[in-house]
Amino acid sequence: MDIKASLNAPSEQVIILxxxxxxxxxxxxxxxxxxxxxxxxxxxxxxxHEAGFIGGVYTFAAACMALLLANRLDRVDRRLALLCCLAGLAISTFLATLATGFYSLIAARVAAGLFGGPAASLxxxxxxxxxxxxxxxKAMALLMSAFPTAAVIGVPLGLEMAHWFNWQAPFYLVSVSTLFVMILIFWILPPQSAHLAAARKTPPFKMTTALTDPIMRQGLSITGTAIxxxxxxxxxxxxxIQFNLGYPREEIGTLYMIGGxxxxxxxxxxxxLVDRLGPVSITWxxxxxxxxxxxxxFMPPALWPVIVTFAGFMACNAMRxxxxxxxxxxIPAPQQRAGYMATQSAVRHLVSGFAVAISTLILTTNETGALEHMTSVAWLSVILTIMLPWxxxxxxxxLTLRKQQQTEKRALAT
Known part of the structure; x- marks a missing residue:
């Protein structure tokens, strides 16, 4: 054992941060x-109304790369793989600033998705x-707090930078910030290869495992429904919010901040609450x-002020x-975690991209810029929302039954 490395190992809180x-x-x-x-x-x-496709292609690219790497991510040092993915994300985000039209911006966002998806899984x-x-x-909440933090700080800052300078400015900022995070990881985080020892005893994750294991299938199913x-x-x-509810463009950044x-x-x-009460009651x-x-x-007439609708939507989505x-x-064992998370990420991105495509096809834009047929989209979401708690x-x-069976096996073995 490397005593020096052990003494200098970062704490659980530092790793989460x-x-x-x-x-x-x-x-x-x-x-x-x-x-x-x-x-x-x-x-x-x-x-x-076609701008939604710019976000959608990112999700499809991330899903494809996650599927390609799912069988391999548990066979390498997680730290090294993460640094490679972040380097690719920094470069591809910078390339978005060079876009001159719809297709060049699509290409840059595809490249970003190819690296961003595996980085999140790792x-x-x-x-x-x-x-x-x-x-x-609590740890998952901290990790997922990146979403509201991005809404509170990152998105408003990006919107303001685009307002002050041009639409490329936020992409410059993200590229530089990604390089800074890479330096911190290289400096603070030790190699992450403990899972490789477990992989020598039990095979690491394979894509067929997610398809044949009923618990993994259920896990991927709830991910797809929620997303x-x-x-x-x-x-x-x-x-x-801008064209249907009449919310001013100059206040969108503030709205995202409050919602975040x-x-x-x-x-x-x-x-x-999840640690205390379990996930089922929280999902209901x-x-x-x-x-x-x-x-x-989202069904006319809107009964709440825009800020209540927006903040409530984001908060309930985060809770779920x-x-x-x-x-x-x-669900996954140590030697299966990166692979399973990559598969889950692929499902998340594929489903989100599919949802974007479906909603974009349903919605149309009238002469004032307002989106029509939002009620149809809302009813589809209602059905999925009711399905998830079940x-x-x-x-x-x-999971409870599996844990009981594992406990009984260990008791018999001893």
């Missing part, structure tokens, strides 16, 4: 494209490696809140995702 930074950069890189849609659509002569696997089950809910319900709305929030703050608070409360609570927001904010991700984190309950029962 580093991975939160990775997720933050990834989330800003992805999230800022959606609210910036009206800006680069105008600059590059892209129809507003960050998740590293956190799961270092955090035991009894603190997993589909959310991404029917997410790419279209900015134009819907509400999400951040709810997410950390949810993480603690999130479903009730989501249905309320959908019926009162923490419960789903905590449940999923308990799915989580079923998976939770399967």
């Amino acid at each position: 580093l991975m939160v930074l990775v997720q933050f950069i990834n989330m800003v890189d992805y999230m800022m494209v959606m609210p910036l849609g009206p800006d680069f659509a105008k600059a590059l002569s892209i129809p507003v 960050a998740m696997a590293i956190v799961i490696d270092h955090v035991p089950d009894e603190r997993r809910g 589909f319900a959310s991404f029917l709305f997410i790419p279209h929030l900015s134009p819907y 703050l509400a999400t951040y608070i709810i997410m950390h409360v949810t993480g603690r 609570l999130a479903a009730a809140g989501s249905l309320t927001i959908i019926f009162t904010g 995702n923490v419960a789903v991700q905590t449940t999923n984190s308990r 799915q989580v309950s079923r998976l939770h029962r399967s």
Whole structure:
């Protein structure tokens, strides 16, 4: 054992913080494209209702790369793989600033997705490696807090930079920030190769495992349902708020900041509640809140102020995702974590991209720029929102039974 390395090993909290930074950069890189849609659509002569495809291609590219690497991520040092992915993300995000039209911007976002997807999976696997089950809910909430933090800090800053300078400015900022995070990881995080020892005794993750293991299939299923319900709305929030609800463009950054703050608070409360009460009850609570927001904010007439609809949507979505991700984190063994998380990421990106495509095909833009047929999108989300708690309950029962069986086997062995 390397005593010096052991003494200098970063704490659990430091490791989580580093991975939160990775997720933050990834989330800003992805999230800022959606609210910036009206800006680069105008600059590059892209129809507003087609701007959602710019976000959608990122998700499909991330899914494809995650599927290609799922069988290999558990066979290498997670730290080295993460640094390679972040380097690719920095370069591809910079290339977006050179776009001159719809197709060149699409190409740059495809490249970003190829590296961003595996980076998120590796960050998740590293956190799961270092955090035991009894603190997993809180850890997942911290890791997923990158989303509201991006909404509070990253997206508003990107919107303001685009307003002050041009639409390329936020992409410059993300590229430089990614390089900074790479330096921190190289300097602080030791090699992450403990899972390789377990892989010598038990085979690492294979894609066929996710298809044949009923618990893994259930985990991927709840991920798909949660993401589909959310991404029917997410790419279209900015134009819907501006053109349908009449919210001024200059205040969109502030709106994302307030919504992100509400999400951040709810997410950390949810993480603690999941550890205490379990994910099933939290998923039912999130479903009730989501249905309320959908019926009162996305079906005419809108009954709440824009800020209530937006903040409520983001907070309920975050609550649902923490419960789903905590449940999923308990499924794979150590030598299967990166591969399973990559497969989950692929499902997340494929489903979100499919949801973006479906909602974009349903919606149309009228002469004022307002989105029509939002009620149809809302009803589709309602169906999925009602399905999710039942799915989580079923998976939770399967995990409990598996744990009991493993405990009985160990007792018999001793």
